[in-house]
Amino acid sequence: MIIEIFFTKMLPGELLGSFSCELFSINMRDFIAIKYISLPKKPALNNVLIFTSRNAVKGFCQNFSAEILRGKKIFVVGDQTAFLLEKLGVKVTIQKDYARDFSLLNKDELPKGPYDWFCGTRSLDHIADSLKGCSLNRYEVYHTSLCPYALPGSYQAIIFFSPSAVISFFRKNSISQNTCYFAIGKTTSEALSSAGVYEVFSPEKPSAISLIQLIKKYFHATK
Incomplete structure (x- = not known):
């Protein structure tokens, strides 16, 4: 029996190449759209x-x-964020898997502020909460639009990569008891739980590769 999987984000072929065509059928669609913002000043x-x-x-x-x-102290959330900066020749000072992890830093690990935080219009306040008491400037440099879509059929697994995609998905879809829900990390998993999903699977390390490995492991284990 072919396992039908739906990704709520378009992924490159190299990430999906490890799925066996004999075991899995993969469908994808972007449930959010990104538009970059030019700061007025x-x-x-x-x-x-x-x-x-x-x-x-x-x-x-797009703005700078x-x-x-170069020469700045750079804090980032996520491997892919760090990887992109390193491709630009920028050294990352501190990298965490989640924005909330910055609250675990000792005060002597934090350089003196103020800090400039670059994010999206739908970004959660976890950075502001983690650095409470520090001077923090928030700059929204991209806009996230929801792109709801009603799935035409049923799937054994639906995969999510952001809380915004969760919100978008459930605008036109309901929870299915026969579907496994996977999330890239804790924040997205929490969004699924808030939407009413009883059980959510997510990898220990929040990355697309770890998530795909977890999906394959889960379905091979349940065959």
Whole structure:
């Protein structure tokens, strides 16, 4: 029996190549759309910059030269965010899997602020909560639009990569008791739980590769 899987984000072929065509049928669609924002007034940047996603880095580069990042202290959330900055020749100072992890840093690990945080219009306040008491400037450099779509059929698994995609998905779809729900990390998993999903599977490490490995392991284990 073929296992039908639906990804709520378009993924490159190299990530999906490890799925056996004899065992899995893969469908994908973007449930959110990203549009980068041009800041009306370019601020003078402080010494510490925070990026909570790849899109935040791309949005920053729509407004500033990447050269400005060199010599700054750079805080990031996620492997892919760090990887993109490193491709630009920028050294990352502190990397965490989740924005809330910054609250675990000792005060002596945090350089003196103020901090400049680059994010999206739908970004959660976890950075602000983690750095409470610090001077923090928030700059929204990309806009996230919801792209709801009603699935035409049923799937054994539906995969999510962001809380915004969860919101978008359930605008036109309901929870199915015969479907397994997978999330890339804790924040997306919490969004699914808030939507009413009873059980959510997510990898220990929030990355697309870890998530795909978990999906394959789960279905091979349940065959």
